[in-house]
Structure formats: structure tokens, C-alpha cells
Amino acid sequence: MEGFMTIVVGIFFTVAIYLMLSQYIIRILIGVAILGNAVNMLIFIAGRVTREAPPIIEAGADVLPATAANPLPQALILTAIVISFSFFAFLLVLAYRAYQTLKTDDTHQMRLAEPEDAPPPPLGY
């Protein structure tokens, strides 16, 4: 199970990196979204995939049974999902505003803050 999931995570990372290498903002953003999901699955596998029992401490016992699923990665992933989702929402709005204002989502043409023909500093008085 873990071996199979590892390959799936690898494929997710591959797709995400391929998309993020694009020069168009929208493709980069889709890559970022997939990257976030790849990381979530990575954390999930990092906690060992078990499905024997829900993580509930039985009556009279102090600790979880060894077969119980690991609850911590789920808490971590939940945090990471909330964060990456809100960031993705913000980035989408930001990219749309940038597209409206700059009339392009091609990063090669987004040179407003760093003009290509910026003059060198003065060489003398």
C-alpha cells in the first residue's frame, strides 16, 4: 500500500513541477495546487498507512492499541489543507487582478516592476 502510494505521490510531484515550469501564471497556479495535494499525501504516508482500527483508546487502557491508525498526520494534513486552500484562493484573486491590470499572464511580459531596459546608474557627475 505504502509503495503504491509513494508512486502516486511521485506522479503528483512530477505533474506539479512540470506545470510550475510553465511561463503562464495560470498553469503555475494549477501546479501549486497539485503540489499542495502531493505534500498532503506525502505527510499521510509519512505517518504509515494502516487501516486496522480507528484511533480510539479502549476502556481501561492508557494508550492506543498498536494496530490503530495514526491520528497525527490527519491533524497535520487538515492544517496544511486549510492553509494551502486559503493561499490558493488568495493567489487566484491576485493572479486575476494582475491579469486585469497588466493585460497578460505571461511571466516573460510581466516586467513592470523590473523593466528590461532599466538604465544603468550614472557613471559620473
Added chain:
Amino acid sequence: MATNSIPMEALEKSMVLAPVPAAHWLVIAPPVLCLLVGAILIMVRKRLDLQSWLAIPALALLLLIDAALLAAVTREGPITMVMGRWLPPFGIAFTVDITGALFNLAGGIAALSAGIAALGDIDRTRRAYGFFPFLFLMVGGVSGAFLTGDIFNLYVWFEVLLISSFGLLILGSEREQLDGATKYAILNLIGTTLFLIAVGILYAIFGTLNMADITAKAPTLGAAAPMMTLSLVFIAAFSMKAAAFPVNFWLPASYHTPRIVVAGLFAGLLTKVGVYALIRVMVMMLPQEGGAYSLLIGVVAVLTMLTGALGALAQADLRRMLGFMVITGIGIMLSGVSLGAQTAISGAIFYALHSMIVMLALYLMAGVAGRMGGSFSLHDLSGLYARSPLFAAISLALFFSVSGLPPFSGFWPKAMLVKAAFDFGVWWQGAAILVSGFLTTIAATRAFALGWWRMPASGTVTPMRMQASELVPLSALTLLSLVIGLYPEPLLALAQTAANGLIDPTAYLHSVFPAPLQHGAATP
């Protein structure tokens, strides 16, 4: 703990039952205060005058708390407070050692100075967009990152400060800001995602997220775990956050676009969080791997320094020149991390504190220069010395400080790092620090010659005065830099103690896992 159903013995195994001493609440106070005030400011966002009346005293209180925390940590050694009273490593722990407290105090100084400068620089429209709430949330994230003792919690604070920095960066939504912010936002988000990947792998290897627990377990794992891979992901993630070459192009693309106070805050605080995290992880938690990657970090440090200094030389815009100077400073700190010995780490910490204060002051100075001279371009800027000799004196002091010339604060850490580099036979790093310092001096003094000494074509200028909101933070920060430069012993001693605590984290571990509790010894 009046519980009927759970026996005390079971509680003792899982919770901290002793009451928390009053001084230990200081550990959690800075982020709590920032988030609380940030929330209140959002509630009163329509009442702009009330906002500044609330914000400045709150920032002053934050600075007092930060100073008290440093005093407490110096007195008692590292202090740990666990959330929800869960015994470490189960609960989230906040552990403050001198390194964290020092960074936190410098952050508090920068935040208060920026808050005062914002009264003049941030106009009412932008305050209505929420400058002060964003400021508090970002400072809360920064102080949380400096104080936490849990690696996943560190990631969460990174995200808190990142999302607030997005808000600050696009205040006003100008065309240039949207362009710069898009690049800044995407690349920084990828950087923190890399950090999250590293945390995931780390959890898979260690099964714990508590920094002290990881520090204790790291030497026992040996070759059984992919520690070098893990360390490389951490180095990549923090290098991206700290703006180290070659993953730093988001910084010169964006730092000159926001309001000058915002740019100064970013230059002072954000990249230093990356450096702090790198020191915490590679020096304290994974020292063997940090040592093994010493050459890699050293090469990155040298390239960062030199590209930063050459970039600063090539810029005609004062703010963009400062952006490259931030990068040069990061290279110098990384060089200390690469050398790894006590003198080098203390030099890196000292330099980071100096840089937090001086980079903010330099940006504030650029803001005044832009207002007085009407432009940030070195082609147009002129006659500032004739306009205001006092401002020219402050500017020259700051230019000297960033170049590392005595008697200002930049001199000592650089001297320590150069000495450490030559002592360990890594002469090329020492030489790179000297060369980059020389190039920075040329860039800074050229800016001074053109913008301050050169008279405008018309030949006459009208004298101008600095506003109070410019003069107070600028002169305070410059004086601080001068005082540190003239009397460096206290800070030097603190930085050395901090470096000792990182290299030999026994006290840090003891603070999180007091020995009797670790063995579950029954108390009568």
C-alpha cells in the same frame, strides 16, 4: 486538577501538573498580544485614528515583553511552555533560548520603529485597507516563528507571516505592486511548501515534531535514515525563504514595490526568519548533516554575497540597490552557518540582529530621500545634503553601517566572521566577505555622492526638515547601530552564549524534558 475519573498517576504521565510560573507566560505573550491586537484592529478598521492610538502603545508593550523575555531567558536559561499542558513531545511546545529571544527582541524593535514611521508614510486610504492589522499579524507570525519549539508549528507561523506579508505587499494595488506581489507570493508559497515536504519526511523518520526530541534522537539514527536528503530539502526551503542565491530572484522583483515602511519591515524581518530557521535546524537539530553540507552552504553563501554586491552596484534605483544589499547580508550570515563553529555562529547571529535594525533604517532613509528629492532614481536624486545636513549625517552613518565600517554595528560581526573563516582555513569565504563589503561600500558611497553631495542642475535647493515620524525611528535606529558599534560587549556576550546553546543544546533539551518527568518517577 480535580478530576474524578482519571487517576493521578495516569495524568502525571501525560500532563504538566505543576502551575506555570508567571515569568513563563512571557514565552507565549508576544504572539498572543500581536494576534489579539491584530484582531481588535480589524474590528475597529473603520476608525483610523483609533487604530494608530491602539497600535503604537501595543507595539511599545510588545517591545517591553520581548525585552523582559530576553532578561528572563538570560537569567534562567531556556524556558519551555507547553500548550494545553500536554507533556512534550505530545503537545506543542514553545521553547525560548537566547537565540530566539534575541531575534525576537530585534524584531520587536523593528516593529515599533516601523509602526511609528508608518504614521507618516502610510496614508489614510492605505490604513483603511488594513495596514496596522496586517502589521500585527505579520509581527505575530515572526515572533511565533522565533519562539516555537515545534517544527510543524514553525511551518504554521511561516504561513501566518507569509499571508499577512501578502496583504502588506499589495496595499494600494498599484500596477508594479501586483507584478511584484505575484512573483513574491508564488515563489514564497513554493518555498514554504518545500519546508512542509521536509517536515513530512522528518516526521516519517523521527515520528516526532518536537525540536528538542528531534535534537536528542538525531545522533542515534546514524546511517539508517535518509538524513542527508532531509537536510538538503530543509536547506533548499530555508534558502528560498532567506533569499540565498540562486533562489532569491523574488526579492529584487518585489521589495521595491510596496510602501517604504513595508519594504523596510520585510527587509528587516522576513529574510531573517529564514536564516533563523536554517540556524535552528542545521546547527542545533541536525548538526552532523549541517557539518556535512558545510561546503555547499559556504559556496551558496559566497555566491549570494557576491551577486548581491554586484547587483547593488548595477542598480540606478535606491530601493532596488537596498534590496540587493539585503541579499549580501544574507550571504554573510550563511557563511557563519557554513563555518559552524561557536565564533562563526555567534557572528552570524550578531550580523542578523544588526541587519534587522540597519536594513529597516536604510529603507526608511530611502523613503525620506525619495520624499525630499522627489525620486528614488540616482539619475534624478540630488542635493539632499544641502536640503538637510542632519538627514545626510544619518544616511552616511547607515551607509557605513551596512558596508561594515567602524564605528557602526556592521563592523564587529563581519570582523568575527572574517577571523573565523581565516582561522579555519576557509580563506575564500573570508575573502568573499571582504570583497563584498568593499563592493557594498562603493555602491553605498556612490549613492551618497550622487544623491546627497551632487547639486541639482538648477544649482539651488530649498532646505527641508525631516518629519517627526521620520526623524524618531531613523535617529533611534541609527543611534542603536552606533551604540552597538561603540560598545559591542553585551551583545557579543549574548550572541556567544546563544551560539553555545545551539552547539551544545543540553540546556534546551533539559528545559523541554526535565529529567525526573522523563523517567516518570513517582512523586510522593
